[in-house]
Amino acid sequence: MHTLLLQGLGGFCVALTLTTSSWAGSPVKYTISVVPQFSPARLHQEWIPLVQRISRDTGIELELKLLASFAKFEAELMKGTADFAYVNPYHVVMTKSRQGYIPLLRDSQPLVGVLLVRRESVFKSVYDLNGQTIAFPAPNAFGASLYLRALLVEKQGLKFTPRYLGTHPNVFRHLARNDVAAGGSVVSAFNDETPEVREQLRIIYKTPEVASHPIVAHPRVPSKVRDAISQAFLALAKDAAGRALLKDIRFPDPVLTAYEKDYLPLETLKLQKYDVPEKN
Incomplete structure (x- = not known):
């Protein structure tokens, strides 16, 4: 079954539900959210084909949720709503003490x-x-x-x-x-x-180069599910159709990442004074 839901959740939210073979016999569904660098309509168009492919390749049921507001996205991230998320580098630092999101993958090219x-x-x-x-x-x-x-x-x-x-x-x-x-x-x-x-x-x-936007997972997601999603992203780079999907989301060359190696250095920048709270 393939169901596409469009609904308002204090803004704009898109949910894509893919019913695939259950993961290890479990009907659990995982959500993935994307930082709103672009409009929800554009992100919807770019990310849904990739989510479909990852779901099909892994047998893990995924739900894509998009929020139109950067503030709403950050609020949901700080509450740990999403199981997986595509976030900016500082989000990893922001959520470490509150939710402990785990960086899984980033693009090999640095963020500038x-x-x-x-x-x-x-x-x-x-x-x-x-x-x-x-x-x-x-x-x-x-x-x-x-x-x-x-x-x-x-x-x-x-x-x-x-x-x-x-x-x-x-x-x-x-x-x-x-x-x-x-x-x-x-x-x-x-x-x-x-x-x-x-x-x-x-x-x-x-600006100087820093590690690029990562895909992160909440600690509640089982390690075997995190690993399967990571390997599925890496496998996309091995065929032409997969590379096209990665290019569409500006993630052409995924590599494994870790907080200590790539994002811990951002703590030393002490950017808290430039953090501007936004209204939801």
Whole structure:
């Protein structure tokens, strides 16, 4: 049985239920949530085929849940609602003491935040943006906002007015219309934008590299289920159809990861002062 549910849960939620062969005779269903870097409609289109493939390959029943608001996503993550989730690097640090989400996989390419301006802009260096309005997807979007804002203040000495627009495409479009002086994003999201938009913008600043967005699992998920999901993602890279699915979610080269190796260093950045609570 294949059932697709669209419903509102204090925002926008999509649930995809796939009934497959039960895992070890158990009818347990696991949920997977995705950080809303893009609109729910776009994430729905990109992630459902991959979830279908993972479910089919493992025999594990999965339910995809998407929330339109970054704040709602973080609130649910801090409550431990999702069994699996695709999160930004700082979410792993944020939830470690509260829920203990376990990083399973990340893409081999590092995460790099970028600061963009219009191609014909008078702003030639990051220092020219002092006192200007800069757009960001969300306050706690890691590479595109949280880390980037901290570096602009602490390392570059900038004073600016942040404007939060919800998603990366919103930042690109407001910047292209000259509504803001500059905008924050990450390399992968910028490269995934249409050529028509990219050609109107240029990068004037990049953050240092950090480990990319991981797929994490709640500790309540049995280790054999976590391992099966991890191996299924890794196996996708071995065939053309699987590689296409991974490319669609900007996760082209999955590798195993661990908190101590890849995300523990983020604790030393002390970004709490730049963490901006959002309303649900």
